[in-house]
Amino acid sequence: MSYVIGIDLGTSAVKALLLDRHGKIVSEASRSYPLYHEHSGWSEQRPEDWVQGTLEALNELTGKADVPIHSIEGISFSGQMHGLVLLDSEGNPLRNAILWNDTRTTEECREIELALGDRLLDITRNPALEGFTLPKILWVRKHEPDIFAQAARFLLPKDYVRYRLTGALHMDYSDAAGTLLLDVANQEWSAEVLAAMELSMSFCPSLIESHGLVGTLLPEPAARAGLSPATRVFAGGADNACGAIGAGILQEGLTMCSIGTSGVILAYEQDSGSDYGGRVHFFNHGKSDAFYAMGVTLAAGYSLSWFKNTFAKQESFAELLAGVEEIAPGSRGLLFTPYIVGERTPHADSVIRGSFIGIDGSHERVHFARAVMEGITFSLNESVDLFRRAGKEIDTIISIGGGAQNPVWLQMQADIFNADVVALENEQGPGLGAAMLAAFGCGWYASLKDCADSFVKRASVFKPQPAAVGVYAELFRTYQQVYRQTRELNEALQPYRG
Ligand SMILES: Nc1ncnc2c1ncn2[C@@H]1O[C@H](COP(=O)(O)OP(=O)(O)O)[C@@H](O)[C@H]1O
Numbered sequence: 210m211s212y213v214i215g216i217d218l219g220t221s222a223v224k225a226l227l228l229d230r231h232g233k234i235v236s237e238a239s240r241s242y243p244l245y246h247e248h249s250g251w252s253e254q255r256p257e258d259w260v261q262g263t264l265e266a267l268n269e270l271t272g273k274a275d276v277p278i279h280s281i282e283g284i285s286f287s288g289q290m291h292g293l294v295l296l297d298s299e300g301n302p303l304r305n306a307i308l309w310n311d312t313r314t315t316e317e318c319r320e321i322e323l324a325l326g327d328r329l330l331d332i333t334r335n336p337a338l339e340g341f342t343l344p345k346i347l348w349v350r351k352h353e354p355d356i357f358a359q360a361a362r363f364l365l366p367k368d369y370v371r372y373r374l375t376g377a378l379h380m381d382y383s384d385a386a387g388t389l390l391l392d393v394a395n396q397e398w399s400a401e402v403l404a405a406m407e408l409s410m411s412f413c414p415s416l417i418e419s420h421g422l423v424g425t426l427l428p429e430p431a432a433r434a435g436l437s438p439a440t441r442v443f444a445g446g447a448d449n450a451c452g453a454i455g456a457g458i459l460q461e462g463l464t465m466c467s468i469g470t471s472g473v474i475l476a477y478e479q480d481s482g483s484d485y486g487g488r489v490h491f492f493n494h495g496k497s498d499a500f501y502a503m504g505v506t507l508a509a510g511y512s513l514s515w516f517k518n519t520f521a522k523q524e525s526f527a528e529l530l531a532g533v534e535e536i537a538p539g540s541r542g543l544l545f546t547p548y549i550v551g552e553r554t555p556h557a558d559s560v561i562r563g564s565f566i567g568i569d570g571s572h573e574r575v576h577f578a579r580a581v582m583e584g585i586t587f588s589l590n591e592s593v594d595l596f597r598r599a600g601k602e603i604d605t606i607i608s609i610g611g612g613a614q615n616p617v618w619l620q621m622q623a624d625i626f627n628a629d630v631v632a633l634e635n636e637q638g639p640g641l642g643a644a645m646l647a648a649f650g651c652g653w654y655a656s657l658k659d660c661a662d663s664f665v666k667r668a669s670v671f672k673p674q675p676a677a678v679g680v681y682a683e684l685f686r687t688y689q690q691v692y693r694q695t696r697e698l699n700e701a702l703q704p705y706r707g
Pocket residue numbers: 218219220221222468469470471509510511512513514526527530610611612613614615618
């Protein structure tokens with residue numbers, strides 16, 4: 210039997226999956242790492258933590274699996290998007306990585322808009338948002354000129370890990386699309402955007418397809434990972450592109466919901482023709498010559514993790530959420546908005562913060578826990594609503610990510626989205642998608658679609674329950690008012706955030 214490995218470099222942890230030729234998961238391992246929030250709105254990680262975490266997870270994975278190392282033919286990556294890793298001319302990181310959920314760059318976004326006007330959306334298909342990579346590059350240039358003077362090239366998180374494992378510098382189209390430097394339709398670095406921002410082409414790594422071969426493993430990381438140095442390494446993709454591959458979102462009409470640290474509603478696009486006017490992100494898929502549109506909730510799983518870490522640190526998610534299924538939809542009048550690090554879709558806003566509205570003396574912790582789950586799902590429903598208003602038919606949604614581990618949340622998604630929600634046998638869509646890119650790259654299948662037919666395994670379907678759908682449809686309208694009604698209050702509170 211032969212095997213492939215998919216590595217998902219998430220925000221909370223790196224997760225590694227070993228799959229056999231039939232798409233059966235043989236072994237899993239993960240390592241978590243910290244997030245650093247030095248100031249309100251800042252979010253950083255240490256690139257070295259990713260590398261060490263990946264090597265440790267791989268070592269555990271291969272140790273547990275007990276398969277001949279030469280039978281592991283390929284490895285590929287899925288990675289948290291947009292994070293800036295700045296390298297010096299020797300390939301060493303110059304500072305911590307600035308992550309996708311860091312919102313310090315509002316001023317730089319305005320500068321980009323001023324310099325490029327409508328051309329930005331024409332070329333990159335996306336507006337200037339704090340989370341994207343280009344504003345982070347401009348922030349370092351302005352605020353840390355000594356560091357920027359040493360910067361020879363930039364990478365995204367999984368590209369850095371892959372570089373350390375192989376010595377080869379690359380970026381795939383699906384992740385490059387999230388930098389705001391790519392001409393998305395033509396799949397090339399935009400000379401026009403680079404010139405307007407006074408950045409040189411040599412600052413950007415060479416581009417490659419997600420299933421493209423970048424090389425083999427260097428001897429030292431191979432030994433530490435328990436792998437053969439002959440293992441072939443394929444580029445991989447942005448976590449949402451890989452999540453889409455791992456959920457089988459490979460043709461028009463299919464939609465995905467992912468609740469990881471962020472939350473995402475993603476719809477497949479066969480060509481670059483759709484025009485959402487920048488209201489949702491529009492990126493290259495990990496499948497060649499295909500695209501996807503998506504809305505993003507900045508703090509989806511992160512809101513639940515924040516709630517757990519703040520009020521029930523010692524408990525597991527299962528303990529924290531015990532009993533939520535007994536609480537009726539609406540959490541007895543308690544409403545949560547998950548804007549705890551700002552928001553992206555539909556309100557691109559780094560100032561807004563979260564709220565609990567309607568706290569009553571009868572509320573217990575379990576009502577708060579359910580309200581957090583509902584608020585996150587309402588936020589994702591704003592993206593579902595946006596797609597429906599743009600004419601997309603959404604009747605079935607494949608659900609992945611850590612949040613998909615909880616059946617009550619899956620039923621809640623079906624009731625709030627008013628769509629069938631499909632759970633997969635394993636919720637780790639991005640890792641599975643990365644493994645599929647390796648399987649396709651190794652030539653096991655003629656197409657990613659063929660690979661999906663044997664790797665993507667549906668487990669159960671959650672149908673919308675009419676009574677709950679009705680309650681949630683009413684509550685959703687109230688939820689939508691909270692943003693407008695708390696915007697000004699949050700502006701007044703901003704100076705006290707530190
Ligand atoms: N048992 C569970 N029930 C509900 N949600 C969970 C559970 N386990 C994890 N989560 C949620 O999943 C999130 C992590 O999802 P994951 O897909 O691993 O994220 P990432 O890829 O960003 O590291 C956590 O922040 C948490 O909110």
